[in-house]
Amino acid sequence: MNQFEEQGEIVRQEQLAPEIFRLTLTAPDIASNARPGQFVMVRTNPGYDPLLRRPLSIHQTIGNEQLQLMFKVVGKGTRMLAAMSPGQRLNLNGPLGHGFDLAGKQAICLVGGGMGIAPLYFLAKEILRTSKPPKCVVLLGARTAAEFGPLPRDFMDIGVKETHFATDDGSLGHHGFVAELLKHHLDPANNWTVCTCGPHPMMKAVVKECRGHGWQCQVSLETMMACGISACLGCAVPRGDLSGPYLHVCKDGPVFKAEEVAWL
Ligand SMILES: Cc1cc2nc3c(=O)[nH]c(=O)nc-3n(C[C@H](O)[C@H](O)[C@H](O)COP(=O)(O)OP(=O)(O)OC[C@H]3O[C@@H](n4cnc5c(N)ncnc54)[C@H](O)[C@@H]3O)c2cc1C
Ligand code: FES
Structure with a gap:
């Protein structure tokens, strides 16, 4: 699966509801390879606070050039994203994880x-x-x-x-x-x-x-994610039959068949 680090250029910032925003970015490598259900890890600040990237689902791709993210402001990282304007650049890693499987579905x-x-x-x-x-x-x-x-x-x-x-x-x-x-x-x-x-x-x-x-x-599934690339093991969830090693949402998911994971 192809993954890229890209400096996406913001082309539009929309406020959809009091705390909900939608960002449109030009990021052709990620947009042209993304599948529904995959996500990106976003560096919300070029500095060190917050240090960790934040995971956001790909809301849609527009042609092969652009992608959209839709997010709710819940803390520091998303508040910084909400304050960004067209022309600014955002460092993204993606597309990450496994998306939905539509094969043969009626x-x-x-x-x-x-x-x-x-x-x-x-x-x-x-x-x-x-x-x-x-x-x-x-x-x-x-x-x-x-x-x-x-x-x-x-x-x-x-x-x-x-x-x-x-x-x-x-x-x-x-x-x-x-x-x-x-x-x-x-x-x-x-x-x-x-x-x-x-x-x-x-x-x-x-x-x-x-x-x-x-x-x-x-x-x-949504879990806390520190790396998004299967390095920190922070996104572990138990398997459906509670056997064997834990699954990692960033690498094995975020989309799973319901029976693959435990519903505790
Ligand atoms: C695969 C994946 C896809 C996601 N897609 C979207 C999306 O499309 N739109 C969107 O609005 N949000 C999405 N999220 C959640 C989003 O990543 C968090 O809301 C964001 O990281 C919060 O960052 P912050 O710096 O603003 O808040 P922080 O200051 O880090 O945290 C503020 C509050 O949010 C909680 N929080 C932080 N990260 C997560 C998380 N990953 N899951 C649940 N709670 C969290 C914290 O516990 C805390 O209570 C997704 C998460 C994952 C794992
Ligand atoms: S977020 Fe680091 S291993 Fe999944």
Whole structure:
């Protein structure tokens, strides 16, 4: 798998919601090699604070030249990213990890919660580009409608015909958890492949629902990551059968078949 270190040039910085931003960068080596579900390690400061790069999913590629990152400000690194402007350069490593596996899938459901929605947009674009005919249902969850920003329209604009929403406060769609939407909107007669990314409890609920129906499920895991290249062993997670050496999210994932990892 090709990986690159690139000085991406920022071409656009958008604020999508109070703490949520989307950066568009020119980074042709990474953009032309990226697959949905992969991520980049971003040096948020050319100096030493923060010292470590921060992992961010690839939100989408635009042609072979540009990529987008969508992120929420949660601490120092993401606050620095939010303050960057067009013309500035950002050091990126990527594309890293293993993405989603779409081979031979007919009916695909994407379930995203919070910033877990970020990689699913890239995935939806790829499904619509490659599957004939594409059956793709998208289920998105957030705390409140404003956190979706322009994404409801973005998914519609790329041709997703069925998108359903869930919000914690009931401001858009179902008042409750996004995982509850699976039983409302997925016809059990179809052999679904469910791809999910978001907070751990949400994915755990999605995995449980899929198990109940015998549907395949792919999960994109988030752990703390110090290196992103399998050197620090800081992103270890136990295997599904709790046997053998731990898996490393940066190298073996971040996307796994649900049964490969333990849902403790
Ligand atoms: C493979 C992968 C892909 C990711 N993709 C995205 C994305 O597309 N958009 C996005 O907004 N975020 C994403 N994240 C999470 C993102 O990496 C963290 O929010 C970011 O590193 C925080 O950096 P900071 O310096 O702003 O915050 P820090 O000051 O480092 O931390 C602030 C708070 O965030 C928590 N935190 C830090 N890193 C992580 C992490 N990796 N996972 C969970 N909690 C963390 C800390 O425990 C602390 O509570 C991803 C993480 C991984 C592992
Ligand atoms: S982040 Fe260092 S080994 Fe995975």
